[in-house]
Amino acid sequence: MPTHEPAAADGAAVDLGGAPPERLRGLYRDMAVARALDGEAVALQRQGVFPAYVSLHGQEAAQVGSAAALDRELDFAFPTYREMAVALTMGVDMVGYMASHRALWHGGLYDPMASRFGPVNAVVGGPVPHAVGWALGERLRGGRGCAIAYFGDGASSEGDIHEAMNFAGVFGAPVVFFCQNNQWALSVPNEAQVAGGSIAARATGYGMPGATVDGNDAVAVHRAVSGALERARSGGGPSLIEALTYRIGPHSTSDDPGRYRGPEEERYWRGRDPIARLRAALEEAGHADSAFFDETDALARERAARIRDGVSAAPAPDGAEMFTRVYREPTEALRRQQRAWHEEAELS
Ligand SMILES: Cc1ncc(C[n+]2csc(CCOP(=O)(O)OP(=O)(O)O)c2C)c(N)n1
Numbered sequence: 063m064p065t066h067e068p069a070a071a072d073g074a075a076v077d078l079g080g081a082p083p084e085r086l087r088g089l090y091r092d093m094a095v096a097r098a099l100d101g102e103a104v105a106l107q108r109q110g111v112f113p114a115y116v117s118l119h120g121q122e123a124a125q126v127g128s129a130a131a132l133d134r135e136l137d138f139a140f141p142t143y144r145e146m147a148v149a150l151t152m153g154v155d156m157v158g159y160m161a162s163h164r165a166l167w168h169g170g171l172y173d174p175m176a177s178r179f180g181p182v183n184a185v186v187g188g189p190v191p192h193a194v195g196w197a198l199g200e201r202l203r204g205g206r207g208c209a210i211a212y213f214g215d216g217a218s219s220e221g222d223i224h225e226a227m228n229f230a231g232v233f234g235a236p237v238v239f240f241c242q243n244n245q246w247a248l249s250v251p252n253e254a255q256v257a258g259g260s261i262a263a264r265a266t267g268y269g270m271p272g273a274t275v276d277g278n279d280a281v282a283v284h285r286a287v288s289g290a291l292e293r294a295r296s297g298g299g300p301s302l303i304e305a306l307t308y309r310i311g312p313h314s315t316s317d318d319p320g321r322y323r324g325p326e327e328e329r330y331w332r333g334r335d336p337i338a339r340l341r342a343a344l345e346e347a348g349h350a351d352s353a354f355f356d357e358t359d360a361l362a363r364e365r366a367a368r369i370r371d372g373v374s375a376a377p378a379p380d381g382a383e384m385f386t387r388v389y390r391e392p393t394e395a396l397r398r399q400q401r402a403w404h405e406e407a408e409l410s
């Protein structure tokens with residue numbers, strides 16, 4: 063019996079609900095690339111190219127389904143450290159994205175403004191107030207864009223989240239609060255930190271609708287986020303969506319989940335794999351055949367390998383740059399550190 067068995071992720075058949083086949087195949091493609099690239103990234107960490115990596119294995123439907131609902135011209139995503147498949151779906155330069163895991167540049171080497179995907183943020187809960195601020199700014203300037211704030215079940219216990227949601231509720235900010243409840247905040251399970259048992263239920267207190275969705279069903283996620291975006295865009299204010307999913311791998315490459323959870327739980331969730339579920343539904347509906355899946359999976363592996371090679375070979379930026387973006391006017395202390403760094407760099 064798994065410890066965690068959320069009702070909304072019961073593994074039922076994915077209901078395609080008349081969605082256009084090309085969009086459904088696109089969701090599958092992005093999920094397949096994300097899975098392949100995730101595997102390459104773990105391998106890069108093992109080879110010493112990445113100091114660390116945070117896998118999203120198991121969360122592909124939640125990430126791809128939500129990101130595919132965004133208007134890439136208008137909206138803006140505020141990610142945590144685990145949103146690689148969101149970046150991919152939004153068309154972010156993935157070598158630039160992966161540069162953050164190689165520690166080439168804090169937050170990555172892609173352009174957040176052009177890609178409308180914020181810098182990777184390792185502060186738990188940190189991107190959520192940013193999303194609300196951006197959304198309010200967008201409304202004040204008369205724009206039609208919406209923000210989507212990504213956060214985890216653990217982040218939902220942070221003060222930042224509550225302040226951000228209340229503020230958004232009071233001011234009717236066009237923002238979608240998208241919680242990926244992957245059952246664990248590092249080694250802390252939901253039941254040890256989510257009083258009341260539901261993150262979505264908290265929405266009532268902030269004057270916004272809250273809903274849980276099967277986070278391993280890309281189509282259900284896409285539908286839920288599209289609805290929330292439509293509501294926000296038409297002046298209806300914020301919403302909270304709790305996507306019930308599961309982190310199949312360790313919290314990060316530095317973690318050993320065997321110390322806090324059992325293999326039966328992992329097996330249970332592997333049986334609800336989001337990619338296998340979408341594949342079964344596409345086959346059942348006759349929207350894709352085995353030739354499509356073979357070709358897509360091969361292309362996914364090729365693309366992942368190209369990104370892997372790109373990030374492995376990317377030149378390291380000039381180390382002196384670490385001093386140039388701290389303050390507009392550098393302090394004397396910073397100048398001193400910079401001089402010391404230069405002297406050491408010249409000696410080495
Ligand atoms: C403000 C802050 N507190 C603590 C940490 C250490 N920390 C890193 S990840 C993590 C767990 C976050 O869990 P959750 O929000 O569920 O996201 P998940 O890792 O499961 O995607 C913690 C406590 C941090 N990075 N930032």
Ligand SMILES: [Mg+2]
Nearest residue numbers: 214215246247
């Ligand atoms: Mg979590």
